Every structure is written in structure tokens, then in C-alpha cells.
Amino acid sequence: MKKRMKKRLIGKKVAVPALSAMLLFSLAACSDSEKSSGDSKDGKSSTPEIRIMTTAYTPDPPADDSPALKELEKFTNTNITMNWVLNSSYTDKLNITLASGDLPEIMMIPSKIPSFVSAVRDGAFWELGPYLKDYPNLSKANEITLQNSAIDGKIYGIYRSRPLGRLGVTIRADWLKNLGLETPKTIDEFYNVLKGFTENDPDGNGKDDTYGMVVSKYTGPFDIMQIWFGAPNKWGEKGGKLEPDFMTDEYMDALKFFKKLYDEKLINEDFAVMDPQKWGDPLMNSQAGVIVDVLDRGRRADEDFKKSNPELTEPIDIFGAVEGPEGLRSLPTSGYSGLLAIPKSSVKTEKELKQVLAFIDKLNEEEAQKLAYNGVEGRHYEMKDGKLNLLTNNDQALINEFTDINQFVPGIPESRFIQPELTAVREKEAQILLDNEKIVVPNPAESLLSEVYAQKGQQLDNIINDARIKFIVGQIDEAGFKDAINLWRSTGGDDYIKEINDLYKKIKK
Numbered sequence: 001m002k003k004r005m006k007k008r009l010i011g012k013k014v015a016v017p018a019l020s021a022m023l024l025f026s027l028a029a030c031s032d033s034e035k036s037s038g039d040s041k042d043g044k045s046s047t048p049e050i051r052i053m054t055t056a057y058t059p060d061p062p063a064d065d066s067p068a069l070k071e072l073e074k075f076t077n078t079n080i081t082m083n084w085v086l087n088s089s090y091t092d093k094l095n096i097t098l099a100s101g102d103l104p105e106i107m108m109i110p111s112k113i114p115s116f117v118s119a120v121r122d123g124a125f126w127e128l129g130p131y132l133k134d135y136p137n138l139s140k141a142n143e144i145t146l147q148n149s150a151i152d153g154k155i156y157g158i159y160r161s162r163p164l165g166r167l168g169v170t171i172r173a174d175w176l177k178n179l180g181l182e183t184p185k186t187i188d189e190f191y192n193v194l195k196g197f198t199e200n201d202p203d204g205n206g207k208d209d210t211y212g213m214v215v216s217k218y219t220g221p222f223d224i225m226q227i228w229f230g231a232p233n234k235w236g237e238k239g240g241k242l243e244p245d246f247m248t249d250e251y252m253d254a255l256k257f258f259k260k261l262y263d264e265k266l267i268n269e270d271f272a273v274m275d276p277q278k279w280g281d282p283l284m285n286s287q288a289g290v291i292v293d294v295l296d297r298g299r300r301a302d303e304d305f306k307k308s309n310p311e312l313t314e315p316i317d318i319f320g321a322v323e324g325p326e327g328l329r330s331l332p333t334s335g336y337s338g339l340l341a342i343p344k345s346s347v348k349t350e351k352e353l354k355q356v357l358a359f360i361d362k363l364n365e366e367e368a369q370k371l372a373y374n375g376v377e378g379r380h381y382e383m384k385d386g387k388l389n390l391l392t393n394n395d396q397a398l399i400n401e402f403t404d405i406n407q408f409v410p411g412i413p414e415s416r417f418i419q420p421e422l423t424a425v426r427e428k429e430a431q432i433l434l435d436n437e438k439i440v441v442p443n444p445a446e447s448l449l450s451e452v453y454a455q456k457g458q459q460l461d462n463i464i465n466d467a468r469i470k471f472i473v474g475q476i477d478e479a480g481f482k483d484a485i486n487l488w489r490s491t492g493g494d495d496y497i498k499e500i501n502d503l504y505k506k507i508k509k
Helices: 021-029 067-076 086-100 116-123 129-134 143-149 172-179 188-198 220-228 250-263 294-307 349-362 366-373 424-437 451-472 478-508
Strands: 005-011 049-056 079-086 108-110 158-161 167-171 210-213 234-237 241-244 288-294 316-319 338-339 380-385 385-388
Touching: 005 129, 049 086, 067 366, 086 108, 086 116, 086 188, 086 478, 116 380, 143 158, 143 294, 158 250, 167 172, 167 294, 167 424, 172 188, 172 316, 188 210, 188 250, 188 288, 220 250, 220 288, 241 478, 250 451, 250 478, 294 316, 294 424, 316 424, 451 478
Parallel strands: 005 079, 049 079, 049 108, 210 288
Antiparallel strands: 108 338, 158 338, 167 288, 167 316, 234 241, 380 385
């Protein structure tokens, strides 16, 4: 086996000058990097060698002699050379690597950063979409997540899966029980619960010191709830053309509902200035009974309540969505965190590309996922009576032998590693994540990258976000909100709409 030199973890920030996409591509094309996968120096077939660049969240990621990494090499029949880079420095290091021309076979791209998008458009990375159908795991990739991860409607990286249906509602189950209420199923029932939590002393202390739902200046709860009313996810199709969500009647219906909650003091009056870092405090302090956010907030709240007060046997319930005019609908997350992209400068032929894709596909198998998330059985964990029992005993050196390997495991089509024993709320969360995937509303423009938005997006977003807050608190009425839309359009919004629709037509052909 060829001796492999470990590229040690980079932790220092480096200033990176702006680089043209053409320069990135030409430098990459001129590279004389290591010999491509599957061939040795004498031209004979050998164990494929794959270099991977990805993030590390610990200063001491798995070394070359990591037992977990060695087992993964055996399982995939691949010699793996890792280039770990601290997450805090990753984008800087990625740009430097792109410019250097010495590119690994697999590069983790954390987001659609300009340097990567430019390199893609100049042909520096393989388009992977046409090949996915040929692999047992990759062929099962979620279509919405693929669309969300695409650039100009095409797939240039294997997404690292994250729950698509992660958003939902956390609610005080004990308060519901105290008031004789059920978990709400419709928008009207949701409103009635918030009203009961505000007016009917759900904690039974005889004081008027509770309210329905806590909201912060983070706009997520409003974005989630407006989907219940039938509003599109950022862009909706009407008459064959895309229009922004805030131009629809359904968006205005949701806005009027939010104003009603504010007027009746069912949400906190200081929501527009509340620090999102303190958003969960009113729930944990038994001031508010509901948060609309990620479902795992509910799981964490349930566990924290039980630790602080063991008498609370069922303090928290969670659910995905309530039914609105168009039935059950949920706002999805992007469904991924980063992409595994394959450069053409290091993977030169279609044959080599298929070898790399076969490796990535195999990373999704149960054995590979267990090595990445659980470590080596008998060394890092054992199974006792069918349950996971950790052997690391907080030994950081042992933990570091497999921690961060999961940073290049896609998890497609699902998680297959060994999970810890589930509480009732954790079990419900797992089921809701699956159920939500059936009702998420995709954004048809997610893969479209607008030059107008790149230049004016912050300004355009601020116009609508400010108008939404002003409407909710009563500073403007419906006519005032329409004035804000007109300002948005004249500030660059019309150009944005035109560009998005031109791009949309291209990917529809």
C-alpha cells in the first residue's frame, strides 16, 4: 500500500483575495496531483485511493491509524487520506485549496459559496445527477433535498442529509391536561389553545402570569405558520410564473392571524426585539406554553423539565403542523448540510467518477454509518440486551478515534447507525420527522441563484420583514403593506422576479 501522508488539521484563519472562477478552473486543470483512483504507478489495478477534505469539530480528529477509519477502509476497500479542517476556518481553507489546483477526489462544500458556484459554472466539477440512479443508496435521495442542493437545476454534489421535516410545535402537555384541552389539530384549535394558556391559568397558581406562545425577532415561527394557511414556500407558481410568497392572499390571511394573536396578547409584546438566544426562557420559566421551531427543541425541553422537576412526568408534547385551508402542510428545512463534490481535475474520467460514487454510496450502508457515528464495536461501544452501551467513559482520546468521520457520510436514504434508547418524546419526534416529509412544501426557486438578489437581497428582505412586523403591531394596515410591496418592486424586486422566472424557464426545458 502506498504510504499516505496525513494533512494535519488547519485552524488558522487566512485572508483570501477574490479569485475569478476562470482562474480557479484553469489552475485546477493544470494540476499534477496524486495519481487518480484505481491505478498504481505501474499502471496495474490497485486498491483505490481517495482523498477527502471535510470539516472537523474537534482539534484532534481521527488520525491515520484510527481503528474506526481503518475498519472503514476495509469495509469500502479504499485507501482513505483525510484532510481535516477546523469548521471555523473551513471556507477560507476551501478557497485556498480551490485556487491551488491540488484538489482531493472528494471536497465537502458547506454551502453554495460564490467560489464554488463560479467553479461549477466553469465546468470544474462533475454533474452527478445523471449517475445517481445507478447506485442502490444514492438512487433513493430525496427529490426535494436534491432540488434544494442543486445549482441552476443540476446536481453537483451528494448532499449530507439532515431532517427535511424538522420543523414543528413544542407545547406544554401538562397545561393542556390542566385545562382539559387536546393537542390542537386545526388552526382554530391552535388559536383556542393559545387563548386558554393566556386567560385560564394553565399552571394553576391563581395568577395572571402566562401567555400562549413566545416569539423572538427570529422570523422562523411566522415563516412556518404561514405555510399552514396555504402560503407558498418563498416562491409560488401562478399561471406558469413564479411570484413571491408575500404577494399571495394566503400570506395576508396568515398576517392577519399573527396580528390577532398580538392584539389579544397571546404572544409576547416584545417579540420584535427579543434576543433569539433568550427565546426559550419563557417556556422553561413556565411563562409561555408554545414555541414554533425545530422539533428537537421540544425533546430538549422535555428532558430539561424532567431533570429540574422529576414530578413532571409528561411536561412536553410535540406535533408537526395543524390543518389549514389546504390541509396539513409543513415548511421544510433545506434537508442537507453541505455537499460532497467531485472535481474534474482529480477525477478525470467517467470510470474514475463511478469508482468515487460507488465509495460514497457504500458510506451509506449500516456498517459504515455505525463506524462513523458509534465507532468500533468492542472498543467504543457494545450492545447489552439490545441497547447501546458506550465504552468510551468520557475518554476523549477514544472518542476522537471516530468523532468527525460522520462529516463525510451522506446518510442517504436514512440514518442506519445505532441510536440511544428513545424517550417517549424522542420516539414521537422520529415519527413526526417521517410524517412531515409527506407534507412539506418545496420552494420551486431553491436551486436558482439570482445576481439581483446577491446584490440587493438584504435590502429587499428588510423591506418585507419590517412591513410584516409593522402590520402585526398595528403601525400599518393592509394598504400600508401593499405600499411596502410597491417599494420592494421599485427597489429591485421587479428585476428579481424577472430574473427568477427567466432562470425557472431554463430549468423547466
